[in-house]
Amino acid sequence: MKVTVLFFAALREQLGRPREELELPAGVSTVGGLRDHLRARGGEWANVFAPNRPVRAAVNQEMVQPVATISAGDEVAFFPPVTGG
């Protein structure tokens, strides 16, 4: 299934891209699973998605936990803890 993945702030800069259209491999069906999948690319991906890095996620613009499921066509975003206000 195909999803759009967005990256913001420090993640966007470190990964050198704001977005990516991605075909998920079979077996990746949650936000946590997608994070593991991206970390496995190695290099900067391994740093950005290291288990001890605080990374937040949203699916279709709603903040979610790692157990949240992903469906075809979803917009999944990864970003650091927010610092507005």
Add this chain to the structure above:
Amino acid sequence: MKVAIQREDFDLGAEVRAISRSPKIGAVASFVGLVRDVRMTLEHYPGMTENAIRQIVDQAAARWQVLDCTVIHRYGELQPNDQIVLVAVASAHRGDAFAACEFIMDYLKTQAPFWKKEHRTGGATWVEARTADDEAADRWEK
């Protein structure tokens, strides 16, 4: 209820007057956040930002009497002393206006997708989230 995410500055007086017109309104509480001492760039997640703030305003309106409300948050390049954020809540009495205003601000700090990057001599760094902000939002759960 008005939620605006914009580059432009805002006028506190005009915004407060705009939500003070009904004769039912006896109190308007407002908060303005300013850039402290360093130039910064604010990034946000267009679309999600507006939705996240609207949900926070809805939660406040479910807990307190909110007759009208305006939230404005700026993004882009900001200089020291610039206004960043406005939360203004209109109610019949001050208790609801104060509480709803503080609640919206506390949740905005931890739930609205904004990120600050500070530009100092020596380089630019992303601001780290503060646990004190999480604690400020958490206390409303109790």
